[in-house]
Amino acid sequence: MFESLPFVSVCQSSADAEKLNIFAALQNFYARKGALHVVEIVSNLQRKFKALWTYTVNLKQLSEYLNLSQTTVSRALNGYPEVNENTRNRVLKAAQDLNYRPNTRAKGLATGRALAIGHVIPVSNQHEMVNPVFGDFIAGAGEAYARAGYDMMLTLVPDQEEVRAYQDIKARGTVDGIIVHGPVINDERIALLLRIGLPFVVHGRSTDVNLPYSWIDVNNRGAFERGTQFLIELGHRRIALLNGLEHMDFAFRRRKGYENALRNHGMSPDPALMRSEEMTEVYGYRAAKEMLARDLPPTAFVCSSIITAIGVRRAVHEAGLVLARDVSIITHDDALSYLENGDDVPIFTALRSSVRYAGGEAAEMLLSLIASPKHAPKSRLLEAELIIGRSTGPAST
Amino acid sequence: MFESLPFVSVCQSSADAEKLNIFAALQNFYARKGALHVVEIVSNLQRKFKALWTYTVNLKQLSEYLNLSQTTVSRALNGYPEVNENTRNRVLKAAQDLNYRPNTRAKGLATGRALAIGHVIPVSNQHEMVNPVFGDFIAGAGEAYARAGYDMMLTLVPDQEEVRAYQDIKARGTVDGIIVHGPVINDERIALLLRIGLPFVVHGRSTDVNLPYSWIDVNNRGAFERGTQFLIELGHRRIALLNGLEHMDFAFRRRKGYENALRNHGMSPDPALMRSEEMTEVYGYRAAKEMLARDLPPTAFVCSSIITAIGVRRAVHEAGLVLARDVSIITHDDALSYLENGDDVPIFTALRSSVRYAGGEAAEMLLSLIASPKHAPKSRLLEAELIIGRSTGPAST
DNA sequence: GAATCACTCCAAAGCGCTTTGGATGTTTGA
């Protein structure tokens, strides 16, 4: 009997949205005739059809289907008050049924907002390394964006082209604001972005920039001062610092903290025990190996990354020494999901601060900045937690 | 003398684009009067002004500035032939001068293309871990996109909402195609995306899906077969496998490779020596610690991740054993930039395949798929390289 | 009974771009 019904033509029709319209029309038609069993059949077919096909309608089609103007439908969907509640419900149901999704580009063009946030990652030619912290930061931020209905855009910017790139981002209008990653000392981008007028939040800060801008950062100086002091109190006197690249603001601050702690205890930093490089495992291994071979080797290491700390551990083992007994290690720990520092008992004594949490907070901050642009810049200083693990002990030598 | 010139008003004018117009007008004005030194002055001012301010014009303003229609300007900029070469050059110069950038949303709306690629990262509630591979993959892909003028969008999709999310992506029209990350065995997303008609490339493959789709993958089975065989040839008989989660396709294939190698040499896989978990350091440590405490401990480990291998190394040291002499480790190595496996001498004997390279290739593949949608799906199988490092040696026991 | 008001709804303009379908003048070919 199915062949005799008009739905055969439905299935041959080309546009999906049209098919759905026809299904609806069929139901109306038979309903008006009182042929409820046929309505039932059509409705079942429609359901199966829906499960199988993936169609989409636009506002115009939706409004035609509803016999309403686009204005009313748009208002109903966006929660404006000048719509009858019955009408609104009809609209919402139809939008659901017809699988309506507003086109982002059109919406953006009409409203002037992009409903997207950009993440700008500086890539330099010399240092090909991708910041390992990035994935977790993004994960934290992504959740916040998703909740707010924002998209997330990524842009890799070669550091020679920064000015051009940021102008581009602003002018092309693909995002409403950006998160600035990897700030260096005296970072030019901040002044640039303020001038351009693109809302932004810096993940980190920039020493020597005296402009009002929004940021979220870990108290790197404080953390490293605390960590170094912890080692000093355990009796360590020769404490090495394996830092990240010190043109990066975070690394600069960590060195300051380290030096502060030494000076506060009447010691002065020994350049021979201080390194500043890309924070890899091999870097930690090599630096530690060299230093441990000195006449007066360090008895403790302060590392800027858990990966570097792993390298130090390798060197310590290789030298036949025992961690915590012969050599102590304390490291910064970004609480990366794939590099957890042990579980109940931490492997390394660490200064821990979740970068994922920071990502979420940075996102929230930026979103609220975009929502109320007149507000003064916000900032947030996170404290790293000192976690006692099994990599530190009293100085032996 | 400057105060007497009209440019004072220029600097008070509000719209930046307008200012530039006035500068240009000023120059024309004085040029026509023959006052070339004033033209010079204005031009200098303009240059300084440009360096300091960041303005942007849209097509309309640009075309008014040029006394041309928007049509002609658009065509000139997009390389259409029906424009006089002189006109085109004038347009290009003006676009440069006025710092014109086409609005992406408008362009996208008009052309129907988004000039953006989406990366969809499944996030599950149970496994909060962010794939450490992701950053490097993105870095590789990002370069390819930048070259082609594409943007990159990130979407975190909770795995319960997959169907909805992908429909959304298609309907909202923010991207022209997507890269699918983290395929599992019999991954539903592939059929879904084919039905939706959104171009995509899978990073990895999906066993049991017999549909034509595009993918790029490492020969995981082959690599692990090779690696295991390498250990067998060194005399190892009790070889443990510390795999990733085996509902993930890559892990499933790795197990197959491992088992193949064993069987090919008349051995059968021992469930007690096989684990499948999220690939963390602690996982490697714990599993190795337990296994090494057995009556007949394994003499070698095959790991799915360098991070896990590091955990195994820790357990080996802690047990007072020596790597390569007492226990061998071979691991998969994604050649992550922040987790390099040593330098000249690799730390671990490894099956190496650069995920960054894969990212670049995946991106190129997707872009060409979008450029010519009629083409058949493409695929690419990358071979992992066996790198002999210092973590393997002949079986001792 | 006219004026006001609240409630619903709509037509049309506009966001910034591309693209169609000419219009205008200039060469070319037989």
Place this chain on the structure above:
DNA sequence: TCAAACATCCAAAGCGCTTTGGAGTGATTC
């Protein structure tokens, strides 16, 4: 010499949405 064939350019429509400025009802007010 006249039509056909370029070579250049433009006006206007359209992409899918929001939003302005009403219009058309009844109901309420004075």
